[in-house]
Amino acid sequence: MMKLDRIRSLFAAIVVLSGCTSTRTQLADQAYDQMQYTRAEHLYEKVLHHGEDRAVRARLADAYRKHNAWEQALGHYRILEAAHPLSGDTALHFGEVLRSAGEQAEAADQFLRVLQQTPENHYALDLFGSTQGYGSFYDDSTRFFVNRITIPGVSTAIGGIPYKNGLLFAGEEQVDPRNANPWNGHSFLDLYHTTSRTEVTWLEAEPIRGSVNGMYHEGPAALSADGRTLYFTRSNYAQRKLLKDERNTSHLMLFRARMDSTGAWGDLHAFAYNGERWSTGHPALSADGRTLYFASDRPGGMGGSDIWRCRDNGGGWSEPENLGPTINTPGNEVFPTVNGNTLHFASTGHLNMGGLDIFETQELDGSWSEPVNLKAPINTPHDDFFFMMDSTGKAGFLSSDRDGSDQIYAFTLYEPMFDLVGFALDDEGNFLPDVAVTLTHLGTGEDDSTLSGPDGMFSFKLKPNSDYTLRGVHQDMLSTSRNLSTKGLTRQDTLHASLNMTRVRLGEAITINNIYYDYDSWEIRLDAARELDKIASLFMDNAGVSFELGSHTDSRGGDLYNLVLSDARANAAVNYLIQRGVDPARITAKGHGEERLVNGCANGVRCSEQEHQANRRTEFTVTGVASMADTHGRP
Numbered sequence: 001m002m003k004l005d006r007i008r009s010l011f012a013a014i015v016v017l018s019g020c021t022s023t024r025t026q027l028a029d030q031a032y033d034q035m036q037y038t039r040a041e042h043l044y045e046k047v048l049h050h051g052e053d054r055a056v057r058a059r060l061a062d063a064y065r066k067h068n069a070w071e072q073a074l075g076h077y078r079i080l081e082a083a084h085p086l087s088g089d090t091a092l093h094f095g096e097v098l099r100s101a102g103e104q105a106e107a108a109d110q111f112l113r114v115l116q117q118t119p120e121n122h123y124a125l126d127l128f129g130s131t132q133g134y135g136s137f138y139d140d141s142t143r144f145f146v147n148r149i150t151i152p153g154v155s156t157a158i159g160g161i162p163y164k165n166g167l168l169f170a171g172e173e174q175v176d177p178r179n180a181n182p183w184n185g186h187s188f189l190d191l192y193h194t195t196s197r198t199e200v201t202w203l204e205a206e207p208i209r210g211s212v213n214g215m216y217h218e219g220p221a222a223l224s225a226d227g228r229t230l231y232f233t234r235s236n237y238a239q240r241k242l243l244k245d246e247r248n249t250s251h252l253m254l255f256r257a258r259m260d261s262t263g264a265w266g267d268l269h270a271f272a273y274n275g276e277r278w279s280t281g282h283p284a285l286s287a288d289g290r291t292l293y294f295a296s297d298r299p300g301g302m303g304g305s306d307i308w309r310c311r312d313n314g315g316g317w318s319e320p321e322n323l324g325p326t327i328n329t330p331g332n333e334v335f336p337t338v339n340g341n342t343l344h345f346a347s348t349g350h351l352n353m354g355g356l357d358i359f360e361t362q363e364l365d366g367s368w369s370e371p372v373n374l375k376a377p378i379n380t381p382h383d384d385f386f387f388m389m390d391s392t393g394k395a396g397f398l399s400s401d402r403d404g405s406d407q408i409y410a411f412t413l414y415e416p417m418f419d420l421v422g423f424a425l426d427d428e429g430n431f432l433p434d435v436a437v438t439l440t441h442l443g444t445g446e447d448d449s450t451l452s453g454p455d456g457m458f459s460f461k462l463k464p465n466s467d468y469t470l471r472g473v474h475q476d477m478l479s480t481s482r483n484l485s486t487k488g489l490t491r492q493d494t495l496h497a498s499l500n501m502t503r504v505r506l507g508e509a510i511t512i513n514n515i516y517y518d519y520d521s522w523e524i525r526l527d528a529a530r531e532l533d534k535i536a537s538l539f540m541d542n543a544g545v546s547f548e549l550g551s552h553t554d555s556r557g558g559d560l561y562n563l564v565l566s567d568a569r570a571n572a573a574v575n576y577l578i579q580r581g582v583d584p585a586r587i588t589a590k591g592h593g594e595e596r597l598v599n600g601c602a603n604g605v606r607c608s609e610q611e612h613q614a615n616r617r618t619e620f621t622v623t624g625v626a627s628m629a630d631t632h633g634r635p
Helices: 005-009 024-033 037-049 054-066 070-083 088-100 104-117 122-131 134-138 526-541 559-579 609-615
Strands: 144-148 156-163 166-172 190-195 218-223 229-235 252-259 265-270 280-285 291-296 306-311 333-339 342-347 357-364 384-389 395-400 407-413 418-425 436-441 447-451 457-462 467-473 480-485 493-500 509-511 545-551 587-591 618-625
Touching: 024 037, 024 054, 037 054, 054 070, 054 088, 070 088, 088 104, 088 122, 104 122, 156 218, 156 384, 156 395, 166 218, 190 218, 218 280, 229 280, 291 333, 306 333, 333 384, 342 384, 418 436, 418 467, 436 457, 447 457, 467 493, 480 493, 480 526, 526 559, 545 559, 559 587, 559 618
Parallel strands: 156 407, 252 280, 280 333, 357 384, 418 493, 545 587
Antiparallel strands: 144 407, 156 166, 166 190, 218 229, 229 252, 252 265, 280 291, 291 306, 333 342, 342 357, 384 395, 395 407, 418 457, 436 447, 436 467, 467 480, 509 618, 545 618
């Protein structure tokens, strides 16, 4: 985890060293327990200088891991592993550090060892799953362009949100060590504002005006749509004193502030569901301001820190609601943000690249979709979090420690373009030239047309996130159409589609594939319905053509009975097509009984069920063409 782990995991806390101890190891352990990792590392190193101690080295490795010093942590874990194979949480943490170093195979071995010891460890199972097929995280790496922004006046920055033609964010300064946060030697977090000078260079950060910033941590924050109400994370303190629980831990709280007429922030109120024994923070607001999302390790969660929400009931916020196991895991889910109708959040669980990864999900009819990892370059093997899009929905800001410290990165979404390449084919599989092919964008109604070449080939450019209809017209063929979509496709690609066209032959029966019936039945089967849907589209594409739908039986049963049964089957198919929009004036039904068998399974001949079923078929015949102009929909 990054050096702001206490903000992220929400177990965190600001603690005060309570007294001196008699030995260096005790002092180091005390600093470690109080999350003063820099001090603990220094003391543990001194202990190890005088002799090897496995427990001390394990704590030192973990301190470096929590302090985000990956290289040092990896070295100490390797020493421990070489002396004796690791197990339990130490193996799990070694695997996490290996993942951050890009050593996926070694990490998988550690997670597998944990699972062999504790098969019920779902967190280890997620981490192991993430190491398998790791390359898939880079499949969409051209979808976003990501670039770090430089903000003078702060050493770290997280949680950037659009504010006053710039950014509001939480940041740290370099300060005198005597006044520093014992966690990392920097200042405590404050909320700042900056404006852009160039695409990646910003003006000097200025603390926001008013009474929000205090002695300890403030930030990250969320703004209401009108920009006049601020929800922000804050350490639990009164005046200049931290308030702590019985474990000497000061938890995080959620507060609300309002902007006064001078532009200063004041009128601070604590969130009704803060707790003295758990942390609450990382606020996010829905667009209408009526739903407040936040992260908390309060009781009733799935483990670690979870995403929760409250709704505005007119008289205040409703009781907190956990978003449930689709989103929350035994790991940590933190930093929710709302972008349009999408909820983004960061998680150490699910299938991720290492540390915190950014995921997206949408709520539909009260259920959340399975979270989708945004992959590289949004995510990295390090901690990536707080994903905020601007009003265009095509750019925004994220926070990450990918370069060794917490910084804000600007990103731009590059919408992929798609090429469509297809071939027009006749019913014998031959390439068909001079087919008039039209591509219609179903969202805008715009048409793009071309003729297939001598080899039957045609091509178009497709837009992302769009639905299309592709239609082919030829004077000797029945017109045909099919649907295409680029929705859900994120990588630039070439799509392929064929137009299979049927030659117009008056009076010649054409078998409809897979229109079969169960024995002694005229019910439309599910497999038959799928084929009839295609035929309905074909009939409607050819407005000037009349058709007869003929049905056939096998030879079993009496001749008259089979004639009646086939007529019932033909009428059932015709009725199905009419229900799908086919003009009833252009289609008739005809039952042929067992008169036209396609094989030798006549009366008295022993045949398999499959051979009999081949005779229980449906065909269509073109019975009339009003005019070729009507057939092809031309004026």
